Amino acid sequence: MRCxxxxxxxxxxxxxxxxxxxxxxxxxxxxxIAALQQAERDPAVRCVVITGEGRAFCAGQDLQSIGDMPIGDLVRRYYNRWIAQIRSLEKPVLAAVNGVAAGAGVSLALACDLIVMAESAAFIQAFARIGLVPDSGASYFLPRLVGYHKAMELALFGDRVSAAEALSLGLCNRVVPDDQFEPAVAEWAGWLARGPRAVGWIKRQLNRGLERSLDEVLALEAYHQEIAAATEDAREGIRAFVERREPRFTGR
Ligand code: LHQ
Known part of the structure; x- marks a missing residue:
């Protein structure tokens, strides 16, 4: 792991x-897990990018060294932990999917807030191919993103989904030619890092919107709007609009 x-x-x-x-x-x-904790604690961190070294994003569980830990414990102690960390981190997390992602590697990307794929990257729901079930939130994210029947097809057959197909299914935000991948990721990440204090609350709201009732979400929006309006960034945003210039947010 490099940070x-x-x-x-x-x-x-x-x-x-x-x-x-x-x-x-x-x-x-x-x-x-440690890197995500650091990202949460350090106020200098405004945006997180998760990517892979080399030609792949992540092939899921290392099947050559599963270790001695019972599988259920492995899932509960590790996979479930970092999936929850990514979703609850009040900073945007961008998956920069540089190459193939399989099994829990796809789940890692889907748990992120935005997903940019290199043209040559692909997603493989590899679980059933090795006799296992989707984990790391795949059963939560997939049907919400592509609908029940397509999610079943992907989960049962485990076919390779190209980046172009992932885009058309709504499994990623953007597909970028391989030679423009790094600049495209840097552009989005930089933009997110310059975002206002409200970014974390937007993330929380949209996550609640997936799970809670309309009444609960309306109440949360009203609360967040109250505290967002009191931030320096909201004052700067409104001032910049009136002065017809780009806002300069500081995250406060
Ligand atoms: C690998 C792996 C790998 C070890 C490539 N492990 N070495 C949770 C909890 C507990 C248990 C189980 O699972 C889970 C969640 C999961 O994530 S289950 C899903 C696990 N992942 C997979 O089933 C994917 C396995 N990998 C593949 O199907 C292929 O490698 C893909 C399609 C990702 C890429 O194919 P290729 O581009 O043809 O590359 P390759 O297969 O030749 O792999 C390159 C090397 O990487 C190779 O080693 P070698 O020494 O021969 O060069 C592979 O053995 C190794 N590798 N994935 N998951």
């Missing part, structure tokens, strides 16, 4: 086991 924070507030987490297509072993789980 780097740039001057704009973009915190880049790189899964770094390219010889195993960045498949998860215990050390990589612990590295990801």
């Amino acid at each position: 780097a924070l740039d001057g704009e507030g973009v915190f880049r987490i790189t899964l770094n086991r390219p010889e195993r297509l960045n498949a998860f072993n215990q050390a990589q789980h612990e590295g990801l």
